[in-house]
Amino acid sequence: xxxxxKNIVLTGFMGTGKTEVGRELSRILDMDLIDxxxxxxxxxxMKITDIFGTLGEQRFREIESEMISKIGEMExxxxxxxxxxVLREENMAVLREKGMIFCLxxxxxxxxxxxxxxxxxxxxxxxDPLARIRDLLEFRRPFYEKAGTLIDTExxxxxxxxxxxAGIFRCRR
Numbered sequence: 001x002x003x004x005x006k007n008i009v010l011t012g013f014m015g016t017g018k019t020e021v022g023r024e025l026s027r028i029l030d031m032d033l034i035d036x037x038x039x040x041x042x043x044x045x046m047k048i049t050d051i052f053g054t055l056g057e058q059r060f061r062e063i064e065s066e067m068i069s070k071i072g073e074m075e076x077x078x079x080x081x082x083x084x085x086v087l088r089e090e091n092m093a094v095l096r097e098k099g100m101i102f103c104l105x106x107x108x109x110x111x112x113x114x115x116x117x118x119x120x121x122x123x124x125x126x127x128d129p130l131a132r133i134r135d136l137l138e139f140r141r142p143f144y145e146k147a148g149t150l151i152d153t154e155x156x157x158x159x160x161x162x163x164x165x166a167g168i169f170r171c172r173r
Contacts, residue, residue, distance in 0.1 A: 007077050008169055009095045012104035012144060013137060014083045015111035017153045017161060021104065022080040024162030029169070035080045040067050048082075061088065069094055083136075086143040100172060101148025102165050108133045110154060 008025060010018040019035060026033040037048055040063055044051055051060045065088055071079055072094035079099065085091045086103075095101055106114070112130050144150070149168060153161055 006169075007075065007079055007095075007099035008165065009079045009081065009099040009101040009148070010104060010165075011081045011086055011095075011101060011147050012083060012151075012153075013106070013111060013133075013140065015114035016083075016104035016106045017114075017158055018080045018104055020158035021153075021161045021165070022078050024159045025078050025165060028162055028166050029078070031076055031078050033078045033080065034071055034074070036064065036067055036071065036085065037080075037082050039071065040064060043067065065091055072098065074098075083140070086140065086147050092147060096148075100169055102168075103144050103147040103150050104153050104161070105144065105150060106153045108137060111137075 008029075008031070010022050010025075012018060022033045022035065025031065040051070040060075041047055044063065046054075048060070051063065055063075061084065064082060064085060068081065068085060068091045071077075075098060079095065081091070081095070085095075092101070108130060111133050116129070151161060151165060156164075
């Protein structure tokens with residue numbers, strides 16, 4: 001069954017499960033999943049880490065905003081954003097216009113466990129990634145808290161989280 005009333009937007013820090021939960025939601029609700037980072041990589045012809053390395057984080061955030069503006073025009077899709085998308089109010093305004101936003105969260109240790117061994121996380125390519133996670137979470141906390149419905153992903157499977165979000169979406173649409 002297709003839902004045409006609104007998009008579902010998944011945001012939250014890296015490693016909180018946006019991609020996996022998005023896949024499950026796509027299956028459950030029969031909606032297409034669009035991953036902003038994947039779209040950026042395809043559009044730029046390079047990986048996110050290379051964009052950060054060659055163009056810098058500021059330019060990446062500009063490209064991200066351009067992509068969110070483009071994708072935000074679509075309907076009946078699940079949009080998975082990068083963890084820093086919430087830092088720009090213009091991104092959130094575009095996503096709120098047609099979407100119901102869910103912000104996924106997890107503890108720093110869980111995020112580290114989920115992201116360790118993945119070199120495609122440019123913000124975590126530092127000597128002490130756990131300290132970096134804590135610092136970034138602390139800075140972004142106010143943005144995540146006002147983004148949308150908070151969903152704790154600790155000790156939950158992606159399918160359980162997706163079912164929780166689908167239930168809320170169905171009730172509120």
